[in-house]
Amino acid sequence: MNHRLVFLLLSKITWLIGLTMAFSLPAAWPEVGGHSEFESHGFYALLSSIAICAFTGGALRFLGRSAPETLYRKEAMAIVGLSWVLATVLGAFPFLLAKVVYTSVDGVEVPMGIAESLFESQSGFSTTGATILTDIENEKWVPRCILFWRSSTHFLGGLGIIVLFVAVLGQGSAGKALMRAEMPGPSKEGSHERMQHTALIFAAIYCALNLILTLILKLEGMTWFESLCHAFGTMATGGFSTLNGSLGGFESKAIEYTVICFMLLAGTNFALLYFSLLGKPGMLFSDPEWRTYTGIIVLSTLIVMGMGIWVTTDFNAQGDLSSQEEVETAFRDGLFQVVAIITTTGFGTADFDLWNNFSRALLIVLMFVGGCAGSTGGGMKVIRHILFVKILSREIEHSFHPSVVRHIRLKGEPLTDPELPHNILVYFGLVALIFAVSTQVLVGIEPDSTWVDAGQPVSNKLVDSASAVAATLHNIGPGIGIVGPTQNYAPFSAQSKLLFTFLMMLGRLELFAVLVLIVPSFWRDR
C-alpha cells in the first residue's frame, strides 16, 4: 500500500468539502435564508469548520508529497472508504460547533453531541436522510445556514456516488457489467480517459437535473432556499427536508408529483439517461433493469391503492373524501411512498406506518430492493435482484439436470463475467448476515426504556429495530414504529447512533470498501 498516494487524494477531498461548506455561508444572512436576523453562531461554526478542512487538507497534502501517480486496487479501495470516513468527520463539525439543539427523549433541549453530529453528517453524505433533529423549523435551534449545509451533504454524497460508481466501485459489480453491455463502441472499459469522460458526463447530468428541479420547485411556490435543499434531497435520493412535515408540509400536489418524477429519474441508471439525451430513448425502455424497476413501482402502487381503498380506509381515515378524491389521494400518496422507498429517498407525504399491514410489509420488502445500478439510489439495486432470481432458478434446474450448463442471460446476451453469479450471491449473503447481526446488536445495546420514553410499545422492539437497521443499511431513512415516517432517530442512545452511522456508510459503499477497512491484513504491506 502506498500511503502517500492515499494522503494526497484525501487532501483533495478535504478541500472539496471545505469549499462546499463555503457555499452555505450566505444562508446565514436573513435575505438568503428567509429568517429574522444574521446567524452569527452558525456562520462562525461554518467558518471554523472550513478552517479545519483547510488545515487538515494541508496536513494531508504534506504527508502525501512526492507521491507516485499509479493507483492500484488497494489504494483505490482505501481512498473510497477513508474519504467517506473523513467526509463524515469533517461534515459533523458545523453541527457540533454551532451547538444545534434537538430534544432528547425526555423532552429536554440538548445540543448535538459527537454521536449526533456524526450521525447527521453520515446520513447526509450517504444520502440516507435519517435525522435526529426534532424541530428543523425552529431557527433558534437549527440555523438556516447549518440546515443548508445539511442538505449540501446530500448533493456532495450523490455526486460522489455517481463518480465513484464509474471510477472505482463499478469494477466487477453488476452495475458495471450492465453498463459495459450498454456502452456503444469497442470495449475499452479499462482506459483511464474513458472513465474520466463518463464520470464527467454523469456529473453534468446530475448537476443539470438538480438545477432544473430547483427551478421547477421555485416556480411551484418554494423559496430559493427551499428549492435548492429539496432538489439536493431528491436528486441524491437523500430525503432531508426543511420542514418538520417533510415534503408533505408544503401541501402542494404539484410539488409532490414533480418530486415523484425526479425521484424516478434519480433512481434510473444515469447511462440510460445519457443515451436518452442522445436521442436513443429505446435503450431506456428496453433495459431489463429499468423495466423491472418501473414494473415493481407500478405493481406496488396498485397493491397499496387497492388494499388501502377496498380492504381498509388508509387514504380516507376521517371519511371526509369523496370516492374520486380518495382514489386520487391513494394514487398520489401510494405512488409517492413506493417511489420514495424503492429509490431510497425517504421523503414523506403520508404516514405509511398507519396503513394496513400488507402495505407496511410490502414497503419493508421494497427497502431491500433499491434503485437501479448507476443511479444515486441506494439499497441492493434492482439488477442484483434480477440476477439473484435468475441464478436461483438456474440452480433448481441444475439440481436435476447436473450436466446442463446454462449461462445467465440478460437481454438475450449471456453474461460475460464468469464470477458475477458468485459475487451476487456473496453480496446477498453479506447483506443478510449484516442485517441479522446488526438487529441483534441493536436490540442488545438499546434499552427497552427508549421505547417506553418515546411512547412506543416495547413489544414492537424487535420489528422496529429490524426496520431501523434496514432503513439505515439501505440508506432510506424512515422505517416503522419508533423510526416511522413521523418519528426520528433522536431517542436512540449514542452507541446505537454510531452503529447506524456505520451501517449507513456500509450500505452506501456497497459493503466491501468499508469491510476491508476493518480487516487487519488489508493494512499490512505485502
Place this chain on the structure above:
Amino acid sequence: MNHRLVFLLLSKITWLIGLTMAFSLPAAWPEVGGHSEFESHGFYALLSSIAICAFTGGALRFLGRSAPETLYRKEAMAIVGLSWVLATVLGAFPFLLAKVVYTSVDGVEVPMGIAESLFESQSGFSTTGATILTDIENEKWVPRCILFWRSSTHFLGGLGIIVLFVAVLGQGSAGKALMRAEMPGPSKEGSHERMQHTALIFAAIYCALNLILTLILKLEGMTWFESLCHAFGTMATGGFSTLNGSLGGFESKAIEYTVICFMLLAGTNFALLYFSLLGKPGMLFSDPEWRTYTGIIVLSTLIVMGMGIWVTTDFNAQGDLSSQEEVETAFRDGLFQVVAIITTTGFGTADFDLWNNFSRALLIVLMFVGGCAGSTGGGMKVIRHILFVKILSREIEHSFHPSVVRHIRLKGEPLTDPELPHNILVYFGLVALIFAVSTQVLVGIEPDSTWVDAGQPVSNKLVDSASAVAATLHNIGPGIGIVGPTQNYAPFSAQSKLLFTFLMMLGRLELFAVLVLIVPSFWRDR
C-alpha cells in the same frame, strides 16, 4: 423419467406407513392408553386409514409392475419429494376420519378439516411439532390412539430423514462432504452396498436411542404411553407432547434434564455417534461442526441466563425464588429452550416469549441455525453457517487480493468439492427468498381479525408472521406472539395452514427435493 420405478418405490413407502399405523391400534384400549373406555371411533378411523394405505400401495404396486432396477438422479429426487407428499396425505386420514376436535378461534368446538389434518400430519412427518390441537388432554376430543399415531409420525419422519440423508439427500450437500471426510477406509462413497450399510447403522442407532430414552422416561415417572410418545418427539427433534403444557407439564427436573441430553444427541451427526460407540469419541470432540454446535448452545444459555437474572427477572417473575433457586431455574429453563430451539425440537418448559427482548431475538436467530448435518435436527445446519462465514470472510479478502486463491479449510483440510461454496450460498439465498416471500404472502392471506380474535396485538402481525414462517420452514414449531410457546396454529385460516404445510415439507427436505416438483421441466422427459 421412469414413472414405473417411482410408483414401485412409493408403494413400499405406502405400505410402511400403513404398517406403522397398525402399531397405534393397541392404544385404543384403556389398558394401553391409560384412559377410561375403548376408543371405537379412533380405532375404526385407524383401521380405515390402514385399508386406504393397503389399497393405495396395491394400486401403486400395479402401476409400478416390471419396473427397471436402476435408479437415476431424477427418479431419486421425485421419490423423495413425492414420498413426503404421499406420507402427508395418508397420515392425515386418521385425524380426519376420527373427527378429532379442536377449538377454532372463536372458541367453537369443530372437527379437524382437510387443511388441519394435512397440517398436523406434515408437522409430524417433518418433525416440526407445530399443532392446531387446542386440548390434547381431552380424550373425548383426541382419542389416545390418534395421539399415539401423531407421535408415531415423528418417529417415521426422523427415521426417513436419517435414511434419506445417507441414501439420497446427502449427495453434494455439506453434510455429505463432512461425512465423507469422517468416514474411515478407502473412499467408495458411491457404492450401493456401503450406502445401505451406513443407512442401516444409522437407523439402528436411532431406534436404540428411542428405546433407551423410553426406558429412562418410564423410570422417571411417565406411563409407557407417555414415554414412547416423548421419546419419539425427542429423538426425531419433533416436539409433539401428550400434555397441553408440553414437557413442562410433568414438572419434573429429572425428565427435563434427561430430555435436554437426548435432544443434544438427536442434534448431533449420527456418524459421530457411531464412531463414539466404536470407542473413538475423539472424532466427536474434535469435529468442528459439533464444537461450534455446543459452543453456540453454551454461549446462548449463558446470555439468556445473564440477561434474565441481572437485567430482568425472567426466571423469578413472582419474586418467590431464592437466588440459588433462580440460578438453577435460569440454567434449566435457559438451556432447555436454547437446545429445544437449536435442535428444532420445540418442546416447551418455559414461555420464552415472556423473556427480555434480547433473549427473544437470540432465540429467533437460533431458529435459523439448526442442528448438525447427519442428525434428525432440522433448520439450516451448523456446518452451513460455518462454511457461510468462511466463504464471506474469504470474499472480503479476495476483494483486495484478487490474485490470491484461498481454499476453504475444515479441520485443516481444504474442501475437495469445488462447487460447495457456491451451493452453500445458493442455499442461503433460497432460504432468504422463501422466508421473505412467504412472510409477505402470509401477511396478505391471513386477515388482521385473526390477531384480534386470538387476543393478540395486531401491531405484532408482521413479526409474528415472520416467526411463524421461520418456525415452520425450519421445522421448529413454536415462534413468538400468536404462535408463541403457549399458543398454537389453530387460529390461522385454512389457506395459511396449507402454506405452513408446504413450508414444513420444504424445510425438511432441504428445499430442492420439493422445489423441483413445482418446476414443469422436471416432469418433461428428456
